[in-house]
Amino acid sequence: MQLVKKLEIKSREKIIEFLNSQPAGRIASIDRNGYPQVIPMNFVWADGAIYMHSHPAGEKLDNMLRNPQVGFEVDQHVCFLPSYYFHPTDASQADTLYISVVIKGTASLVRDNGEKARALNALMEKYQKEGGYEQLAPEMPVLQEVAVIKVVPDEMRGKYKVGQHWSRPYRLKMAQNIIDREGLENAKPVLAIMGVVFKDGRLELESDPEM
Structure with missing residues (x-):
């Protein structure tokens, strides 16, 4: 991912803050025929990794077990800037303000029930801030009904264009x-x-x- 320095998010803390402010991300894995499969997912950043919950069976899980190298992307469209802001008639001048983070990492299925419970609780804290639920514990049978995907970043880069240039x-x-x-x-x-x-x-x- 080639970045213009003035558009790069330099703070890891800001990248993490942005990730957990966004409702969905997209995970890319490679299918058995070599094509990328891109799936939108709910997610949370916790303890140095991306966590997602999933049905216990499916193509994306098969892809990750076969090839754990994945991509993960989150973006926020801030505003479209029509071409006439910059030139009376030249359509090529149209632009967009945005924020994005791209991760290259290694995916795995979480097997440890303690880590699984922590990840699912972190997801609930992100998406159901008002509470109204019982915290999950490692001994609960419900943990076996869902898969938890973990992506540990090997590379994490952020880019933003919001007028700072x-x-x-x-x-x-x-x-x-x-x-x-x-x-x-x-x-x-x-x-x-x-x-x-x-x-x-x-x-x-x-x-x-x-x-």
Whole structure:
């Protein structure tokens, strides 16, 4: 994964924070005919690995048992930037603001019931923050009804384009363009990621979007 340095997420902590803020990722394994199989999955980052729960049988598990080298990707589409923001007629100028993380790693099925319970509890903590469930314990028979996939990263890289490569005045100009196209309320989440706030009837730069 070739990265332009100014677009690279330099902080491992920021990468992990981003991973656990996202609802789904995609795992890629190689099938018996050599084709990549890409599957969207719920996941959590915990204890230095990606964990996912799965039905105990299926093609992706067969793929991983045959070849444990996998890819895992998570991305967030922040905002489409139409070409006319940059040029009156040149369609090639259209762009996108985004955040993404790509992992190359080694997959395995978790066999230890203690680790399995910890992983499933971490998934519940991520997706059901309001509680309302009993924590899983290693001795519970229900653990045998689900598979837990673990991916240990060999390489983990992040990339983001959220306006940090623009000058501060140009970032404000782009923020106004986004408001004009999307409306202020729809634009607010994008502006927050760009480090821009709408305050007292005007746009202000609150921070630089560093990751």
